[in-house]
Amino acid sequence: MAFNVLIVDDSSSMRAIVRKIIKASGFNIGELLEAADGKEAIKVLMDEWVDLVLTDINMPKMNGLELISEMKKDEMLKSIPVVMVTTEGSEKRIQESMELGASGYIKKPFLPEDIKRTLSAIMGEDEDGQRDYDEDDGGSDF
Amino acid sequence: MDRETMMKTMGEATSNVLDTMFYQPVQIRDTNCSLQKWFSRKQLLVGATLSFHGPSAGSFYLLLPATMVTGITSNFLGIEEEEINEEQKKDTVKESLNMIGGHMLSLFDKEGAFKLDIPEFIEESDLTEDKLGDLKGDVIFIETEENRLAVGIQIETGNWKFDT
Numbered sequence: 049m050a051f052n053v054l055i056v057d058d059s060s061s062m063r064a065i066v067r068k069i070i071k072a073s074g075f076n077i078g079e080l081l082e083a084a085d086g087k088e089a090i091k092v093l094m095d096e097w098v099d100l101v102l103t104d105i106n107m108p109k110m111n112g113l114e115l116i117s118e119m120k121k122d123e124m125l126k127s128i129p130v131v132m133v134t135t136e137g138s139e140k141r142i143q144e145s146m147e148l149g150a151s152g153y154i155k156k157p158f159l160p161e162d163i164k165r166t167l168s169a170i171m172g173e174d175e176d177g178q179r180d181y182d183e184d185d186g187g188s189d190f
Numbered sequence: 191m192d193r194e195t196m197m198k199t200m201g202e203a204t205s206n207v208l209d210t211m212f213y214q215p216v217q218i219r220d221t222n223c224s225l226q227k228w229f230s231r232k233q234l235l236v237g238a239t240l241s242f243h244g245p246s247a248g249s250f251y252l253l254l255p256a257t258m259v260t261g262i263t264s265n266f267l268g269i270e271e272e273e274i275n276e277e278q279k280k281d282t283v284k285e286s287l288n289m290i291g292g293h294m295l296s297l298f299d300k301e302g303a304f305k306l307d308i309p310e311f312i313e314e315s316d317l318t319e320d321k322l323g324d325l326k327g328d329v330i331f332i333e334t335e336e337n338r339l340a341v342g343i344q345i346e347t348g349n350w351k352f353d354t
Contacts (some may be wrong), residue, residue: 054336058308059281059284059288060277060278060281061263061266061267061278061281061282061285062285064267064278065211065266065267065268068267068268106288106292106305106306106308107308108308114323133308134286134292135289135291135292135293135296136292136295136296136297136302136306137292137293137295137299138295138296138300138302138303139298139301139302140298140300140301140302140303141302143301146352155293156207156288156289156292157207157209157289157295158210158211159213167193175212177301184225
């Protein structure tokens with residue numbers, strides 16, 4: 049079953065790069081959705097089925113940490129894994145993100161392998177689309 | 191942090207970002223020249239500025255030739271130069287500085303005391319030779335194979351002291 053991924057970043061260039069890496073990753077990706085800030089991301093999440101969110105932290109209107117907090121308040125959204133993709137690399141920020149419920153953290157600048165490795169860990173697939181975990185363990189219902 | 195360490199950290203961050211995301215190996219030049227002397231008079235420059243606040247407040251800035259931007263945008267996005275639009279170029283310049291500033295802070299700010307604002311693009315018209323003199327602070331001078339860039343930091347308030 050294909051995964052739908054939501055990319056959240058106020059930089060259109062960064063969204064384009066992450067999109068390109070994910071497309072070329074070899075994983076079983078369905079739709080690649082985008083949002084320019086946390087508020088827009090919430091709208092997308094309410095309208096579309098999303099299996100994974102990759103989000104920047106520093107964005108206008110609603111930042112990435114606020115986005116996670118909002119998602120965790122919602123019964124439908126709280127189980128969606130969220131990975132931070134950000135320049136903010138302090139231990140404190142990483143800890144803050146994890147305490148809010150982030151599933152992973154990628155620091156910019158990053159290599160394509162950093163994104164792929166995180167996708168593999170979160171989605172439980174290798175690049176050939178083979179699952180290596182029991183679907184009953186949790187995650188999206190598909 | 192002393193000035194020398196700060197400049198070294200800024201150089202390291204700049205080099206990491208340009209090499210990793212833009213495939214631009216760089217050399218940091220040890221020079222005390224002015225921005226006007228560093229860049230050729232005929233070159234049109236563009237740039238970005240990025241404010242930060244925390245124990246100290248100030249801003250980073252990045253300056254580079256307008257002619258360089260298409261090439262680095264092409265490398266960054268992985269698309270042909272003919273496909274690139276103005277918005278993508280501006281966004282690339284802003285995101286470059288966002289990564290340089292963020293990476294630099296992450297190299298020493300383990301506590302996350304500093305916060306970055308949203309980067310802003312600087313137009314050619316604001317970077318004429320006479321206006322370059324308005325940019326203060328400490329600068330690192332960078333060379334790629336074909337171009338020259340500069341990254342600067344201006345501290346406006348706070349207790350981030352360094353020897354001058």
